[in-house]
Amino acid sequence: ACGTDDSDPIDDGADTDEGTEEGTDTEGAQGGDLIIGQLSDAVSLDPHGSNDTPSSNVAYNIYEALLIQDENMELQPGLATEWEMVDDLTWQFTLREDVTFHDGSEFNADVVQANFERILDEEIASPRAFLYEMVEEINVVDDYTVEFVTEYPFSPLPAHIAHNGGGLMSAEVIAEDYEAIENGSEPGSVINENPVGTGPFVFESWTPGDEIVLNRNEDYWGGAPALDSITFRVVPEGSTRLADLETGAIHISDPLSPSDVSRVEGTDGMSVNSQPSVGLSYIGFNAQKEPFDDPLVRQAISKAIDKDTIINGIYDGVGLPAESPLAPDVFGYDENVSGLEYNVEEARELLAEAGYEDGFSTTLWTNDNQDRIDTATAVQAQLQEIGIDVEIEQVEWGAYLEDTAAGEHDMFILGWTTVTGDADYGMYPLFHSDNYGEAGNRTFFSTDELDSLLEEARQSSDEDERLDLYSRAQEILVDEAPMLYIHHQEFLLAVSDDVEGLWQHPTGILMLRDVSLNQ
Amino acid sequence: MQEKLLEVENLRISFSTGDSLLEVVSDVSFDIDHGQTIGIVGESGSGKSVSARAIMQLLGNNAEVGSESVIKFNGEDILSKSEKEMRRIRGNDIGMIFQDPMTSLNPTMKVGKQISETIRIHENASKKEAAARAKEIMRLVGIPNVDERFDQYPFEFSGGMRQRIIIAIALACSPKLLIADEPTTALDVTIQAQILDLLKDIQEKTGTSILLITHDFGVVANMCEKIVVMNQGRVVESGTTSEIFTSPKEDYTKKLLAAIPNLHEEKSPESKEKLIQIYSGTREKLMEVNKLAKHFPIGRKNTLKAVDSISFDIYKGETLGLVGESGSGKSTTGRTLLRLHEATSGETFFEGEDLNTYKKKQMKEMRKKVQFVFQDPYSSLNPRKKVEDIIGEALDIHKLAKSKKLRRERVEELLTLVGLDKSFSQRFPHEFSGGQRQRIGIARALAVEPEFIVLDEPLSALDASVQLTIVDLLEELQRKLNLTYLFIAHDLATVKKLSDRVAVMYKGQIVELTDSEELFTNPMHNYTRKLLSAIPVPDPHYTATDASFSHDDSVEISLEGQTLQEVKANHWVMQ
Amino acid sequence: MQEEVNLNSGSPTGQEPVNHNIVRFQDFWKKFYRNKSALIGGTLIILLILTALIGPYLTPYSPNAQNYDARLVGPSLEHWFGTDNFGRDIFSRIIHGMSITLRVGFSSVLIGMTAGVSLGIISGYFGGWVDTIIMRLMDILLAFPGILLALAIVSVLGGGMNNVIISVAIFSVPVFARISRGSTLEVRQLEYIEAVKALGASDFRIIVMHVLPNILSPIIVQATLNIATSVLTASGLSFLGMGAQPPTPEWGAMLSDGRNYMWDAPHVSTIPGLAIVVVVLAFNIFGDGLRDALDPKTKN
Amino acid sequence: MLKFLGKRLVQTIPVLIGVTVLTFSMMLLIPGDPAQIMAGESASPAQLEAARERLGLNDPVPVQYYNYVSGVVRGDLGSSIRSGRAVSTEVFGRLAPTVELAFYSTLVSVFIGLIAGVVSAVRRYTFIDSTLMIGALFGLSMPNFWLGLMLIQWLVIGTGWFQGFGWFQASGWGTPQQMILPVITLGTAGSAIIARMTRSSMLEVIEQDYIQTARAKGVSEKKVIYKHALRNAMVPVVTVVGLQFGSLLGGAVITETVFAINGLGRLIINSIRARDFPIVQGGVLVFAFLFVFVNILVDIIYRLLNKRIDLN
Ligand SMILES: Nc1ncnc2c1ncn2[C@@H]1O[C@H](COP(=O)(O)OP(=O)(O)OP(=O)(O)O)[C@@H](O)[C@H]1O
Ligand SMILES: Nc1ncnc2c1ncn2[C@@H]1O[C@H](COP(=O)(O)OP(=O)(O)OP(=O)(O)O)[C@@H](O)[C@H]1O
Ligand SMILES: [Mg+2]
Ligand SMILES: [Mg+2]
Ligand code: NI
16 A cells, blocks of 8 residues: 555565454464664653653554554554444444453453543643543443543544554553552653553563563463564664664664665665655744745745655655645545645746745754754755745754744744544644644644634544545645645665564554564 | 903083084093092083983983994993893993982882882892892981881982982992992981992992092092093093192192182181171071971871971071081971971061061062072973073062063073073073082072072082182172071081071971081080081091091981070070 | 193083074974974964865865765765765865864864863962862863753854854863863972972962963863864754754764765765864874974974 | 862762752753653643643742752652653663773773873884874764764674674673673774873973983883883873763763663763753763762872872
């Protein structure tokens, strides 16, 4: 479905392997100990306590959510076998029976209730709470049926439930954690020591900053996975990860830098795994600041940038030029919406029309991510062509987030990942007037029409209607060009040829259940 | 014919300074027989030390030895020996005592180790044996408390003691030839006598030959069979000791001999007048020292009472001589007086005011009035400054030169005054001979036209004729400007000549204090007597009549329970 | 025994040039001039400065001209030093970046050295509580993560070249302070210091005229070495928005930008690295020469 | 000596207080909000607010500082904002690799630096001298990351030597095999500086009179150099070594990153970037303590080298 890299045998194997949830695919299960070298350590193994990819990667193997999204971001049964919308505000989930947690406790509706109540508990201050802030109550209907009631109609709820932030842990651990909080501990500290879920792998140990080890869950309800154990090892430097891969110290390097793709391809015994993401990289304009309050200027700039050059030049051709904020795999993406085309002549005209025939000077902010810096450098050179003088300013990450949220920028480079795979998450936080600043809308762009479209779309339960609304929203966003949509990244992994059955989710999570090592 | 131990022929040495070649030794020839002691005397800066270094092949890389020069040691040509061969000779066959005791010792190595090292290099001695031998030698050269001192560092030693360490190093392996460059100048006469006896002793036992460089004709007369007189890089005259003393041929030699200070000279009437004024209380007091003490911590608990509660007065216009055993605290007294060291206790009044209460500004004024000539001429000169700036600095500090030109003129005038060439102002300290450096120190002190100067061994490295010049200069300045001196020295003849009154120090105390005439004719304290009896007599035919006094056993004189008392009018003795 | 008259006496005559200032400078210059390393170092530095000034007018390419068709090309006739990931000509970038790199390296060292040496000498010379306070402050500064400090400077003073120079200078202050303190402690106890004290010299005078010249050599060494570290540190701070911002061809930044291409195109990082070596080499050789010329004992 | 030690240890207290105050105020000064950084690009305001409240970031500054200090006094360094783990666990867990790395690197750089410096001082102006010193400058001008990556690429991957002998695993710390390359990487610049310092200091000392005395004793040139000159030349070198050790502690970040060593340097930098104040505070505090300790050591060595230097 997503193969951009035909030369890669593993990729194909993984991609065609649908219905993985059923856990029927167990050939080649020789076991083995898989070692993954990753950029950074997990922050927390409390599924409600973090939202970074390394944490998710680990948590995904320990905990499971009620639903899962397949590689096409389509919803599939997880710990819930069925789900339906009872009315505009009520969703009902039927739970899988005979599932036990790693600590032996039983999975049932009470557990689900306890988990979601914890996420929404302000005292816990879960960074995942925003996914469920529309949920008003969680009702236990019977042992294996649970009901979510939302404050307003919210059709993407199942997608949110499927997010790994909705991973479920043993009620006993939750109780213990609360007890510890009473005694002055930080929320999650018990869970970090002893994460207990229902997933295919069981937590073994965590040396912070160094590695996390998981072991096979022999009693996994979907059948025990092939691997004996998984080690997530922190190797911050990309080149070192490759060296480790080459010397056999690790099996997977996550992530792989685009500039290293050719190197990996040229080395025996390893290959590149690429996976289109549901992310977007963009240059945001400050739509409330001159001259970016003028759509003509924003369009001019959007037209002046050759995305292909950037993708080829900086990302080594990895990634998809973005037409609109939504990636193709996101629900609501409209392939008929086409973005502003690269055309320097037209860009100049637009700029002249806006009253800047001689161009102007401005600044472009970036944080210290090398790809973003390079993008900025390329953009600077291209804007020079239409007379816009760009000064690049690097800002340290912490300050960057704060200052862009405060609207102190002219232009800035950032990214956004539609973690739920639903257009609501891909647009509502970024472009709704309620979300100015730190909530996500750092361009400070909004129109009334767009606001109402986005509101309507998130409340509608009719898929076709939603698609239609999102189409219109995307058209507006292309037209108004509050951002210059650069590209939808691809996740890149370098994988040892010993690894079989690996695939990566569009949200970046490694799917390890069916992986086996072939030594 | 038996071979000579050392033959030096046509030695010519030049230094390159800047871009000119400076010939400092020209055509020097002399030789030494086995077991012989010869003395080199001569003007300061005449090339004595340089010649000695040439024998050791330690001239440094800016020196050049003329191609026609020959130095033969034991019949072998030294100049053609490799560095490795030389190393076997140095310290073993030829021992060398360098002139400058302060900078010749490694500051970060324990003194004992510096001695035992030589033994270990040349003789297959174990560490323990070498240490035992080293201690023995330390005792031999008269270091007290050897066991304790063995593990001390050079900075903890007085000038004289350092000199003895250097002697000990040179003697450690009983060399065939000992080159001793001013070996006793920093020592008091008792120790000097001891060392000289020691050298003679060693010579007798081992047949060592000695090349002795010195200014002191008393020492030469005592020790040497032959004398070489040098002046301006050349040998002016040489011959047996009695020849030179009785029938000198050259003018320079005559001049030198004439300049030898004489103990029996009468004091001048001026001096007598001064004494009358002092004793009658009509002369103004410049300084009043009351129970001054300076203690240094040694080790963890012990303290060394370098100066242990001394009281005395200094009157305006007088010269107070300060003599005494090396290490008895003379320099420390001088330093503490001027607040270069903070006193441990006691008071010092300068022109009636307590020095300890002086504020910064007063101190600066005081510093203009009071000067210090340091005992060690080399280390008291900043190695990175030219002489012009070293002396000129004194003028700058007190704003005594109105223009650059005046400053330079004044510096040149001062150099001339102390008998140095004007052009020396452009040289750096390491380019001078010992005596020249000493005179630079004097010139610096004189630059500010002080009222009071502490002269710490100002003449030790000077030959007799230059000494005389400087002594005359000092006296003349005193007469003209009513200068006051505290004159610290070992050379008792000069002390007698220059001083109005003399204080004798021993173990940090003043043991005797009276006018110089009285002290030399009627010494009352045991230590003073011992001191006076050790004065070498500049007459080769003189043999010590007072055989009762042996130099080698340094009989400790106890000061337990004694105080300084006026035993006789104006004659204070510790009893 | 010879009894000839003086031909060439040990003591030179008193008739020589009158102006000693000139003589003194000539002495220094002569020594300096004759000192091969000083000469080579000095010439190199002058060459570098000239290149920094004139070079930018002569380069074959514009330093920021991108050419995606010639990315990561190795050194060739067309591109002497090859091209970087944007296809920019590295040779042109090196030449254009020279002035800014020299400025960062040199000014930050100069500032850091001045402040550090002053503090160190004061501390070592006076000792006691002055020493305690200064050295404890230096400890704090040393123990303190540089990034935090730099961040604070950015947030108070803003980014920009001058502030990066200040930050880098601040990092090096404790280093210079410690080194000069250590040497001062040693020099302080020497007799010639006591001798000038006896002359009534003020502490200031002693420090400037007597202590400083005698501790100069470790300071010169440290300073010339520090130029390299400063350039590298400065580029390390650019992510905070300090100092040279892309696409400025500052060498340290070029060096670290090349990091991603070290396997495929090592020249991208190696060449700026070598350029830094050349500059540091020039200053070090020069520093050695200076040291020798200042030391009266070395003759050449 | 004991008195000196006592005095210096007492002096550590103000240093540590100074460090905490400085760190604290810097943290206030610099923009960036831990809650927001934790939440990343997509955070909801309510959630941020809740997080701030929980972390006590909404308290007035003096209250925050008071809370912090009173915690420290009770031996509680607080807990990480990001992970919730106790700061002491996080910090001390990572202390050993960093200290070891700095220690071995210092050892290596002293060893190499001293030898190179002495050799080039003794053979002044010869080919060896120039080669060594130019080598030193190369060592100095190579950034750690460059050297580290090059070592990995050339030695580990390029030649296969290390993996062939089972000597090297690119990541991790603890076994001698793992230590070799990081220690070389970190120690190189240090040896360069030490070599240069030693050379210049030696040149100064060799000119002194007492070196001549030693030669006059017949001491071999080697012993003259190593027993007489070196010790006297050591004072500036010791200073540099002390500084080196200190800066290695802090400067190990890059080496730790390149070689995947789970050290304190990396932790602190990451925490600064995440505005994880308690970790930064704790880490800096530990560094400061080590630093002061190293400085005390340096002063003692000064004194051991030259008894005349008065510590009090
Ligand atoms: N390293 C040097 N460079 C230049 N000139 C030097 C050097 N060493 C000594 N001289 C000069 O050589 C001459 C002889 O010096 P030397 O030290 O031999 O004198 P000396 O006879 O030992 O005098 P003194 O009795 O004062 O010690 C002096 O004029 C001195 O200035
Ligand atoms: N800075 C110091 N630290 C420790 N001990 C010292 C110090 N200076 C001098 N002493 C000791 O004090 C005593 C007296 O020394 P001082 O230099 O005053 O002797 P001196 O009478 O001048 O001897 P000399 O005639 O040999 O110069 C000696 O035992 C010496 O070792
Ligand atoms: Mg001499
Ligand atoms: Mg003395
Ligand atoms: Ni003149």
